[in-house]
Amino acid sequence: MLRNCVLLLLLVISTAAHAGFDSAKYKLEVTPELRLFPDSPAYSGQTDNCSLSISALGKVDMEWNDGLTKLAIYPFARLDSEDSERTHADLREFNLRQRTGDFDWLIGVGKVFWGTTESLHLVDIINQTDAVESIDGEDKLGQPMLSLAWAIPVGVLSGFILPYFRERTLPGENGRFRAMIPYDTDSAIYESSHKQHHIDSALRWQYSGGGIDIGLSQFLGTAREPRFIFNQDQTKLLPVYDLIRQTGLDFNFVSGSWILKLEALYQSNRIENFKAAVGGFEYTIPTASFDAPEIGLLAEYCWDNRGSDSLSIYQNDLFLGLRIGLNDIAGSEMLAGITQDMQHSSRYISIDASRRIENIGRIALKLRVFNDISTNDPLYTYKRDSYLQIEFTFYFSGEISKEKDHGR
């Protein structure tokens, strides 16, 4: 199935390429990164006080037919000085998009995001998390898919067929952010006898207008988030991917300086059906001044009806955040957040700050602090993994275009 998809894609691309593209853009982002861990590691073999890493993301975007046909090729690779599991490569995107009337087709490896909240991405499910990249769950692996979006009179209806499952990347024995017992990612267990070849599917309806955004989604297939069991001699943790059925809702309501946000889901699986929700607001302080920075205040509450049994660290947590954008030439911005567990004492603090160095790239600082983590919190095994990350992204780009078109 997968091989057929790739072959079909290559065939379409070669045909399209033969027709001659209207424009092609090339881009390369190279990011060296340094992580400093003030605490010595909790478990033997883990990274000591510092790790060095470099990643590269290539981007090729081509267009045909006045922008109606588009091709994207985004390869990614990382080399890590400490964790061999973090040294990895992925095809983030490799897809062909076609607009035909009210329909948008996509075939290939794609990336799809659903959701609205800041502290947690509850509803988002199409792409697997590239968990060795960061602990935030913001980095995703490319997902092979065939998707069709249909613009109906009210909103957009999208269908997805996902013929191949991507396993979550997990830190190796030498990596931080792991449990006491290392993971064995080569021995994943599946509920489906088709394992990675189980065909997952999803349906979504989305509408925006009149100050609201609403999304309703249904997913049938392999859980993106694994649970873990011991191997026979209890020396490794094996990821288990169950089959799930998940219904999700994401919602925004905008009024003046306020954006109210909600994500909620219901999941049924063979272990325990559950409900979870995250909701809150983002308030932008009105300024009425040209020089004033843009300041946003965020508050969200995360809930999961499994309570302390939840795999999720966000079972009963309050998130408070502060976003500052200076609107200056360097595009300086910062997002600071604190997530307080209302049940246990655990606290998780994150600060992201970045600014542009004109004509070269962008420098970013990321601070993650695990504070007062309680023994029965899933974060407990990370309690010595607070870190400061410094990274610099260099950008290189080029463009070929037959005629300057503005796209659509």
Next chain:
Amino acid sequence: MPCNTPLNKISFSSILAITATLLILSITCIDTAAEDKGLAIAREWDRRDSGYNDYSAIMIMTLRSAEGKEAVRKMRMLDIEVEGDGDKSILVFDEPNDVEGTALLTWSHKFKDDDSWIYLPSLSRVKRISSNNKSGAFMGSEFAFEDIGSQEVEKFSYKFIEESALNGQPCYVVDLVPVYANSGYSRQRVWYDKPEYRIVKIDYYDHRKELLKTVQILDYKRYLERFWLPGQYEMVNHKTERSTTLLIQNYKLRNGYTQRDFEPTGLERIR
């Protein structure tokens, strides 16, 4: 002549009162006339500027510090008219590199808050954003977000000031007071050139009523034998002595865009 009869006293105060009333009335009349005339000029400007259906253009911004240091920003602008409401527009960033592919979608509305979304390519995420940060600087330039968005007649109240010549060109001068929330300006003084109702200059006054910025709008060209569109904006900040040049090139009108091209879902297609 002594006039100390009560009757005389009454008449005198009555005359005072009547004179005062008349004076206030006449001021109000003149004021209403000035408002009507200001609004009429703005409506005529809007009428001449409507009916293009949609357009696209390339925008090149050069930001200049007081010391003369420069930085360049490049964007693509797509805009579609909406029957009975404000335009919908998409701004896609091409430079600087770190924001390349970021797209800003705005549905401007005549009588309520605009709707805005931003597409963040690194996360493949379309994010709803608050549209109340109108007054802030756009990408570190001397333009505010509110200077760049679609200008709707209904977003201001008007007062005609005078007819005067600007660079030898006869102009209507009108004061515009924003009626939407969180504008950075107490008023804008706008020069419309007399034959064609093109905006050629704007003085921006901050909330302390001091002159903050001036923009000169130059290099107008006619498209489809009807629409006058500017090629250059020169914005100067009088407080900081920083300036920004905005060049607008490659105007294309009537591309055949549809409302669907301006939906938040599908914004990722833009990159």
